[in-house]
Amino acid sequence: MLLLIALAHAPLYLYGSQPGIMSRPESVHFLDNIINSFGELFIDNRARPLFAVIFGYGLVLMFESQLSKGKNIKEAKRTIRKRSYYLILFGMILAVFIGGQDILMAYGVAGLLVGWLLSRDHKVFISATVIVTVLFLTYLPFLWGFILQEIGSYGFGTEFSQNDNYLQSLLEAALYFPIVPIFIHLLFPILPSVLIGIWFGRKHLLTEAQKQDKKLKRIASFGITISILGALPIVLIDEVWVPSLFLTGFIYGIQIITGTAGGIGYAALFGMIGNRLKNPNRITTSLTALGKRSLTFFVLNETLLVLLLSPAAFGLGDRLSNTGVTVIAIIVWGLSVILATILEKHQMKGPLETLMRSLVYNR
Template identity: 45%
Template sequence: MLLIIAIAHATLWVVATETTQIGRPLGGTLVDDVTNFFSTLFVANRGLPLFALLFGYGLAMMVRRQTESGMLERKSKQLIRRRALFLILFGIIHAVFIGGIDILFVYGISTFLIGWILFKKDKVLTHALVFMSLFFVIVLPIIWVIFSVITDIANVETPSRGSLTPGTYVEALFYNVINLPIGMLGQLVMYPMLLTLLIGVWAGHRNLLDAKLHRNWLKRMAIIGTTVSIVGALPLALISVGMWITTPQMEGFMTFLQIITGIAGGLGYMGIFGLIGSSVKQAGLITRSLQALGRRSLTFYVFNETMLVILLSPVALGLGASLHSTGALLIALFVWLLGLVIATIMAKKRIPGPLDFLLRKLVYK
């Protein structure tokens, strides 16, 4: 999961004046085109839905454990609100002072928006899912088609994050402060974040990741979800490498299709990882390392983003100015592997992830 997000975010730091509508740089070599094609199919708008699904799943499981332990609903709601508040705080620090591409802030806001549903009956959750589904299926294509048409009429290219970020740290601070609320609104309106979180809550209520109980469900998620994801992303992948030249209206609609089927992609990955996890009988070094990384996911999400800023951002080493899609992918892989090694060492020494530990302390204080 962290590798998928790192690959998706690394490319955004490539200094490119022209990108696809989902932020992937255009041009480059044939190898870069191949990287863009497969990244649009399997990475872009697939990793973050997976993260959102697991986040919603985790919230549902947390409330269930608290209820089963006899915790009063009032206390459980208080803990959910505290978690949301500190995620917002972590997100502000990460986005403004580190300058990473942040998702913590919007997750905190989203928890405030949907947290009350965690304590309602399934009927309320079902109604919320239906409403959110209709809203995003109707509104999102309109938004993306209008966005595509306006940028075409104005002859405005969509620049990358690396092109927009100022070259000095002080200037970047001001940019980050302004960009934080704008980015949050963009993620909530132009992407189906809330819908994905609610689907994760629905899955958590049914404990779908328990392969002993739901192996067939996981198989269906893996097969159907991955298939729908690939089919939905294929048109935009063809557009991104110039194999399909179409109208701005059609490109906007295909961008919507790539984004909305990312939910299916997240479910597909969720099913695949659930099946793999249940099939491992004896944990070897690779399995233990991945488990160590997963148990410290907050810490190493921020670590990955910090390393990408240091290596690629104009504020630091600025390698994004000399790399394209393939180079950014290799940087992301290097950063993720480095984090994997560090997490493995921390697990052997029984050192918790600092940010994961701090969040638990702050929430349950």
């Protein structure tokens, strides 16, 4: 998950490159083109839903944990709300003071919006999930069609420029950060992904993967297939066809929506893989160590990308191509794996996980 997020965010710092298709930079050479196509098929708008599914699953685990400790439903919901508020705070610090590509605020808001459903019966939960999902399916492709028509280009470009400095970036982020999660929720179907994650959690699809292997296999096959088919038209733009701006935005909305199926499919696939790994080895132990500390290392990864790529720091985003920033993203993630392994070896929790627990539980 963290690798996919790093690979999705790194190209956003390429302020020295021309816009390509959507959030992707223009390809400079053949390898860039391969990386862009791979990203459009398997990463863009697929890493975010995966994070959202895992977040929704985590809400269920947290809620059930509180009930098992003797807390009543009201107290358990209060804990969920408290953690959601602190996620928003952590995301604000990341976005404003570090300048990273934040999603923590959006998930904090999602926790506040869907937390009430954790105690509702199956019928109410399914009804809410269907209504929210249909709403996004109805308006999202048209919204992106109008957005792209207004932009007047296939690509969005980047928010960075060569003349940016830290103080300027901080002031702009401080001004705009309150509306960032609103726009994220408006433009991307995070809530349906979180709700599907809650459904996963209610069914214990990942924590009881041995019992659910056939179901996980069906979900993974269906979700990833839908995801690839939904992304394929975007990959073929400028290669096979040249659609109008509105149509391009419309099919980008389809790519985003089918990315939700991709995130769900990835979660199921990783559940299947985990179920088949009977004997932990050094690699799986290291990945597990990173997963236990995902909040800490998400923030660290975003911080390192800012330091290495943004114009306010080392400015490599002005000199590298898409291939270069892809290598940077993999190296940053690899460093996180190594650091997480060291923490696990010394039985040390992630610093931000420790801080979050102390804030939420007053420890």
